[in-house]
Amino acid sequence: MTVDARHAIHTGRPAKTAWQRGRLLALGSVLVALLLVGHEYVPNRWGNLGSLVQSFLPWLGLAVPLGILAALLRRSALAVLAVLLPLAAWIWVFLPQIRAEATPPGDLTVVQHNVSDTNTDIEGTAEVLLAAEPDVVTLTEVSDTTADQFTQAFAETLPHHETQGTVGIWSRYPLKGAQAVDIRPEGVDASWDRGLRVVIQREGAGVALFVAHLPSVRFGTGGFETEPRNASGLRLAEAVDAEQTETVIVAGDLNAVLADDAIAPLTNLVTAPTTGFEFTYPAAFPVAQIDHVLARGATVTDVRTLPRTASDHRPIVAHVDTPWS
Structure with a gap:
């Protein structure tokens, strides 16, 4: 005898059918679908809820297998049918990212990595980065000591370099x-x-390159605390907007996913690849891509993560199609 049948006998009410059970599960599926398709309308009140939802938006897809499992356990046809809504919504939102596209190789290879200020394997980290055959490497969380160590490790391949505070650039070109x-x-x-901002020189043309490390976000008493990051991102956007060089590349640890409307002042000025899920943080089990290579007046044709280093971030390599080509 089923639980519903026993409950019906005990209460004297008819047992619920498969289309009557699981109404709360069905409602949950509807809410997840609405979040997926309308995430930009979630306000950044109540502890920056909008930024929180957008930061982990792809993971809302987990509601589909979990919803199916719960629906089967509840024996609810209504809940099974409702799970199709977040499935369709996830496909609608992320189909461009999972669709395979042929992309040009680009003529400038940029590697970006937050190397971590506690990294004790500089040589091993440099080997991972150089294996991607970069033209430019941008690093965040470097100290004077580790910057010198990276300069030695990159010396033959990337002889030109500049550092500023805790960020640095190493380049094949002047x-x-x-x-x-x-x-x-x-x-x-x-x-x-x-x-830091520099101009990469090649064949008489120049590309302005910004490397930046925005403040971290935290979960605190105020919820998802993003205000320092947002303010720093706005200042970076102002610098990029004021840049007179036509072609601009922005690389760094932005501590934000590109879907987060809170950093729209910056992302509205640049473009990024629209395919793939190249999560970079935390390195042990990445759940979000917060390290980026973006461009204005050029096209970032491809971004992928590199093998793990001794950092708490994973590095990325980006191929950029510049006016040089």
């Missing part, structure tokens, strides 16, 4: 016009130094 980019949130002193 660099000029290096200058600090002040992306400090309000109230942060000058010791917080995480922005």
Whole structure:
């Protein structure tokens, strides 16, 4: 005798049918589908809920297998049917990212990595990065000591380099016009130094390259705390917008996914690949891509993660199609 039948005998009410059971499960599926297709309308009130949803948006797809399992256990035809809604919504939102597309190789290979200020294997990290055959490597969370170590490790392949605070650039091509980019949130002193701009020179043409490390986000008493990151991202966007060089590349640890509308002032100025899920953090089990290579006046044709290093982030390699080609 089923639980519903026993409940019917005990209460004297008719047993629920497969189309009557699982109404709460069905409602949950409807809500997940609405979040997927309408995530940009979730307000950044109540602890920056909108940014939180957008940061982990692809993972809402887990509601499909979990919903199916719960529906089968509940023996609810209604819940099984309702699971089709988040499935369809997930496909609608992410189909461009999972669709295989032929992409041009690009003529500039950029590797970006947050190497971690606790990294004790600089040589091994450099080997992973150089295996991608980069033209340019941008690093965040470097110190004076580790910057010197990377310079030695990159010496023959990437002889040109510039550092500023805790970020640096190593290049196969000459660099000029290096200058600090002040992306400090309000109230942060000058010791917080995480922005650098240079121009990469090749065949008489120049590409402006920004490397930046935006503040981390935290879960705290105020919810998903993103205000320092958002303020820093706005300052970076202003610097990129003011850049006179036609072709611009922005690389770094932005501590944000590109779907997060809170950093739209920056992402509205640049483009990024629309395929793949190249999650970079945390390295042990990546759940979000917060390390990026973006471009204006050029096309980032492909981004992929590289093998894990001694950092808590995974590195990425991006192929950029610039006007040089």
